[in-house]
Amino acid sequence: MYNDKIVEHFNNPRNVGELKDADAVGDAGSFKCGDTMKLYLKLKDGRIDDIKFQTFGCAAAIASSSMLTELVKGKTLDEALQVTNQDVADELGGLPPLKMHCSNLAADALHNAIANYREGKQAG
Numbered sequence: 001m002y003n004d005k006i007v008e009h010f011n012n013p014r015n016v017g018e019l020k021d022a023d024a025v026g027d028a029g030s031f032k033c034g035d036t037m038k039l040y041l042k043l044k045d046g047r048i049d050d051i052k053f054q055t056f057g058c059a060a061a062i063a064s065s066s067m068l069t070e071l072v073k074g075k076t077l078d079e080a081l082q083v084t085n086q087d088v089a090d091e092l093g094g095l096p097p098l099k100m101h102c103s104n105l106a107a108d109a110l111h112n113a114i115a116n117y118r119e120g121k122q123a124g
Contacts, residue, residue: 002059005093009063014070017052026113028105035061035102039068039109041117046076053109060099061106067091068106077114083107 002010019040029036035057042050051073055065067088072080085103089095095103 001096002063003093005091006059006063006095009066009092010059013062013066015052015066015073016054018054019050019052022052024113024117026109026111026116028108028112030057030101030105032101033057033061035105037061037065037105037109039065039106039113041113043077043117048072048075048077048080053106055105057105058099058102060095060102063092064088064095064102064106065109068103068110072110077117080110081114083110 019042021042022040023043024041025038027036027038035055037053037055040052041048051069053065053069055062071083071087071091085107088103088106089100
């Protein structure tokens with residue numbers, strides 16, 4: 001059901017964990033399948049210097065979270081906002097149609113973290 005790239009990001013996810021001193025935190029969840037994601041951003045000189053995630057869900061959700069962190073690390077917030085759920089799915093070599101919502105979860109958590117940062121909400 002999953003291609004090798006999805007399996008690789010599921011078995012060896014990048015940037016897993018929590019940033020205790022995060023500048024921004026965002027989360028997203030899917031009532032459809034029960035997957036949840038929390039994303040932590042650390043900024044330096046206007047760029048995403050570090051990024052971590054905690055995802056509880058299926059292989060596609062974890063792989064999408066991992067790929068998103070790889071795609072946006074080093075980008076400005078405006079550049080990161082340009083990364084879409086389709087970009088995440090494409091970089092993973094495609095997701096099965098029934099799992100496309102997993103890439104939405106990753107993009108939604110990122111947008112939520114950036115919005116929280118820009119609104120001055122406390123991280124955590």
